[in-house]
Amino acid sequence: MEKLVVKGPTPLKGEVTISGAKNAAVAILPATLLIDGVCTIENLPNISDIKISCEILEKLGAKITWNNKNSITIDTTNINTTKAPLDLTSKFRASYYLIGAMLSRKGEIEVGMPGGCKLGARPIDQHIKGFERLGATVTVEKGRISAKAKKLTGTSIYMDIVSVGATINVMLSAVLAKGTTTIDNAAKEPHIVDVANFLNTMGADIRGAGTDMIKINGVEKLSGNATYSVVPDQIEAGTFMLAAVATKGDITLKNCITKHLESITAKIIEVGGKVEDNGDSIRVWCNQRPQKANIKTLPYPGFPTDLQPQMGVVLSIADGASIINESIWESRFQYTDELNKMGAKITAQGKTAFFEGVKKLSGAPVYSTDLRAGAALVIAGTVANGSTEIYNLEHIDRGYENIEEKFRKLGAKIERVTE
């Protein structure tokens, strides 16, 4: 078993380069199934979700060549099965994108129920509603989802809930449909724009991605023969910005899109941190104990739920009492029990958590309960006095490229140890 051992406290200082966005990349890879040919994808994060996505695509018949650890060339000319390996598709959430992509490409697909972080109920009714509106039949039974469509026809779809996954999935299934599809009440996250940009680069006709109304004019085929670079990861960037504040450090983030970080910047300034926007890089520093603040997570451009645990670390040591209201997921406060083991005073009730800021945290053995909770514990370990041991690293490795190396370069005393 592997664990991360972090010895603190250390103010994190220096430069970090942000990797490609996990949540864009896990959608762009299945989107290559729409292409009858070859394309190259660069700036892929080197994380386990990407390796599993590639393995699934290979099992479907794709040929993948790794150009380096962050770039692949993928040939999807010969997709020869419509049954995705159930064990692999159940390992992560984004395997649901295979449904939209394969409905477009082959008119049929069977996948395992998507896995991923346990953040409470994670229904996919809006995905299914979209596929059915386009003409597909979807069955969910015995841990599998099967979808079939003789023909997909453009239509108007209203999303009852703002959903990242459903917006992208419907986009994937509508790109090659006959006629025009509109998605109303669409999600606006940066990775939605990135997937649309990828598809448009390959020959699709998608307009309005990044607004709440997306229009997709069906095209006959996507021809590929292009190179696409994945957008920088908003959540990884936010993680390092909040690490700078929590540790009273000074970090410059390279390769980021500062526009995507506005809600985080606003909250950092509110708690007393400083932010300097330099276009494609951003500097964040903090010379004082963070001040209290209240946070409500919201779909983009609101404060992202995927940065809520990292912000929770900042508020756990803030001067004063803070409240976080989690409006997206019903069980996203499991990490607060772990922070409490380190001396934090947090009471979580349903979708609200009360933070009574303490002056310091102390090292303890803790368990990463999900991906972003794991990143929060790495920050907490860097803030805390003494040694923190973090277990369940498989969560962190799903979404952060070389987390310990990046933290170490900023001065953290962090080691991966095999027990």
Ligand code: UD1
């Ligand atoms: C994506 C992200 C995840 C992030 C989340 C919210 C990926 C791979 N994962 O997850 O990291 O936390 O967006 O920003 O991109 N819902 C329904 N019915 C549906 C779909 C969603 O009720 O059919 C609800 C969910 O329960 C949740 C809310 O809508 O309360 C938002 O979920 P959604 O945006 O779909 O999240 P994911 O795409 O699963």
